[in-house]
Amino acid sequence: MYQELDSNFFILVKLNKEKAFQLVFDAYWHPLYKQAFKKVQCKDIAKDLVQDVFICLWDKIDLLDAEGSVLAYTHAILRNKILKLYEKSEVRLRYAVSVAANGVPADQYSQNIILEKELTSIINQEIERMPPRMREIYMLKKDDDLSIRQIAEDLAISEQTIKNQLQMAYQRLRDRVKIYDSSLALLALLLTKHL
Structure with a gap:
């Protein structure tokens, strides 16, 4: 199913961008959510991450390479969003520790x-x-x-x-x-x- 959707996605985008996006959303939302939840162990954060993935997909939909895989693209976006979340958490913690060590x-x-x-x-x-x-x-x-x-x-x-x-x-x-x-x-x- 994913391969067929990937191969037809760019044709659908040219015909009806909203419909193409809806098909990808319906097909990929759950697998992306499962992957996000596995990484962050929080339903709400996982849902937010997947929502961000689809916002990013919508914003870049006209710029995607027609030879690429939409599924791979969405997973790559998700991976980057998760890494940024971890990085943000780590930066906040390091800042708190450095303030504790240096200023107090x-x-x-x-x-x-x-x-x-x-x-x-x-x-x-x-x-x-x-x-x-x-x-x-x-x-x-x-x-x-x-x-x-x-x-x-x-x-x-x-x-x-x-x-x-x-x-x-x-x-x-x-x-x-x-x-x-x-x-x-x-x-x-x-x-x-x-x-």
Whole structure:
């Protein structure tokens, strides 16, 4: 199927660019997602990476070499996006470590403050990316310190739904932190007890 799509893709692009793109999207989205998830171990980040791949494909669709493979091209884009993600994470961590080593007294307390700030930033970004209802429930629990029963009553939904939403929110936060250095993951465990 992929070979046939690859060989007909450039003909389809000339006839109907949107249709050609939709066919590639439908055929390649799942394999690209599986590859991205295998590398980053986070569903949301994997979905974002695949979305970025297709945005890049759309932007370059008229410039692609008609002799090339669209599947190979999309996998190459994905690989580069994943490498950039890893590089960005590594750069942020190296910066935090260098600031701790050079600009602040080298004690455990100072390093923990820097790591805590970095982790708080990561957590806040993920909270902003949560679906609105999940974010609302999470914030009622975290900021207002309401019980599950109180949240359920306030929002007029079942306690089980609240538990499920909180569990998914906590899982999203854990998954997001996993892609960062293990020292941040350890700090995340300490902080999530307070969340």
